[in-house]
Amino acid sequence: MIRIFAFLFAALLAVQSAHAACRGADFRDHLPPSETAWLARQMAATPYSTGNHWVARKDGQSLHVIGTMHSGDSRMARVMRRLRPIIAQADAVYFEVTRAEMKLVKDQMKIRPEAFLLPPGRRLQQLMSPKSWEQFELFAAMSNADMETIQRMQPWALSLFLIPGGCRPFGFGLKRGLDDRIERFAARKGIPVGGLETAGTGFSALARLSLRDQVRMLENEVAFLLSDAPENATAVEAYFDESVWQAFLLEPHIASQYIGVSAKELTRLDRAFYGNMLGWRNKLWIKTIQQIKGEQVVIAVGAAHLPGKEGILNLLKQRGYSLERAAFN
Numbered sequence: 001m002i003r004i005f006a007f008l009f010a011a012l013l014a015v016q017s018a019h020a021a022c023r024g025a026d027f028r029d030h031l032p033p034s035e036t037a038w039l040a041r042q043m044a045a046t047p048y049s050t051g052n053h054w055v056a057r058k059d060g061q062s063l064h065v066i067g068t069m070h071s072g073d074s075r076m077a078r079v080m081r082r083l084r085p086i087i088a089q090a091d092a093v094y095f096e097v098t099r100a101e102m103k104l105v106k107d108q109m110k111i112r113p114e115a116f117l118l119p120p121g122r123r124l125q126q127l128m129s130p131k132s133w134e135q136f137e138l139f140a141a142m143s144n145a146d147m148e149t150i151q152r153m154q155p156w157a158l159s160l161f162l163i164p165g166g167c168r169p170f171g172f173g174l175k176r177g178l179d180d181r182i183e184r185f186a187a188r189k190g191i192p193v194g195g196l197e198t199a200g201t202g203f204s205a206l207a208r209l210s211l212r213d214q215v216r217m218l219e220n221e222v223a224f225l226l227s228d229a230p231e232n233a234t235a236v237e238a239y240f241d242e243s244v245w246q247a248f249l250l251e252p253h254i255a256s257q258y259i260g261v262s263a264k265e266l267t268r269l270d271r272a273f274y275g276n277m278l279g280w281r282n283k284l285w286i287k288t289i290q291q292i293k294g295e296q297v298v299i300a301v302g303a304a305h306l307p308g309k310e311g312i313l314n315l316l317k318q319r320g321y322s323l324e325r326a327a328f329n
Contacts, residue, residue, distance in 0.1 A: 024233025027254050028246060035253065042249050048313040052242045052303055053083075053328040056313070056321040062296045063289070064090070064326070065312060067303030068178035069239050079329045080181050091294030093186045095179055096285075096301050097202070098195040112200065115207045116157050123151045124158075127211065132219040139222045155214035156206040163221045182300050194292075196285040196301070205276045213272050220259055220266065227258040242328055245307040248274070279310035286315045 043049045052067040064086055125133050140147060150158055186193050235247035252266030282305055305312050317323055
């Protein structure tokens with residue numbers, strides 16, 4: 001078991017290092033007119049589909065809801081210049097998970113190994129198609145992964161710790177995401193910080209996915225990485241356009257062009273994934289948010305948690321908050 005824990009952390013560090021060393025394409029720049037029109041309709045039909053900074057007000061309290069990007073980018077410096085005065089005046093700042101809580105991730109692996117490991121007697125190779133397993137072995141060899149260890153792990157854990165995310169431009173500040181910058185600034189100003197969930201909540205959300213869907217997602221992710229698709233910077237560029245939901249809507253359409261899986265099936269898998277990683281967690285967070293004290297509070301969470309019917313902003317509106325978009329960058 002210790003071997004598996006060590007592998008998870010080593011893999012996570014390797015992926016984080018790889019993230020900061022790539023460039024990518026913004027697929028929105030290459031859409032045919034029909035796809036551009038479809039994307040515009042989808043965005044129009046999505047509540048609060050744009051904006052990375054909103055102010056929710058109710059009963060004399062103002063909540064500055066800020067959509068963050070967890071990974072770094074040099075453009076974050078400009079964003080922080082605008083946000084610092086707001087953070088400095090806050091009575092408290094809340095994040096998905098605080099840095100102190102994240103240090104307990106290793107404990108979660110020890111306490112709940114069943115959330116990270118396949119059921120006894122099951123191995124990853126048994127769950128994947130022969131072609132997908134061949135592709136995965138090739139990818140794992142490129143990653144210097146220990147096959148005996150990962151054969152025992154749940155697919156969601158492999159996706160989280162082994163699969164790189166979208167690319168970013170080069171520049172200073174690549175290692176520090178907006179959450180990290182905000183928390184460090186709050187600490188310097190002596191502003192209390194808190195978390196909307198514990199270190200294990202996100203893992204619980206991932207473990208809610210069916211094993212079958214986890215396997216399909218892992219197969220698709222590996223196939224996309226091994227395809228001739230260019231590095232994908234769409235999510236990062238859309239974030240700074242304050243329209244990150246465009247990237248999430250386009251994901252199935254982009255992937256289907258390269259891996260031979262229908263956009264319909266990829267959309268189904270996306271809905272299952274984000275229904276747990278976003279919707280399920282958002283509903284838990286709202287209960288905590290409604291109990292927060294203070295006249296002005298900053299709530300900094302991943303930007304994908306803001307849009308949609310089950311997004312943070314719409315859930316606040318349903319509970320009687322008025323919402324106003326604020327400047328971000």
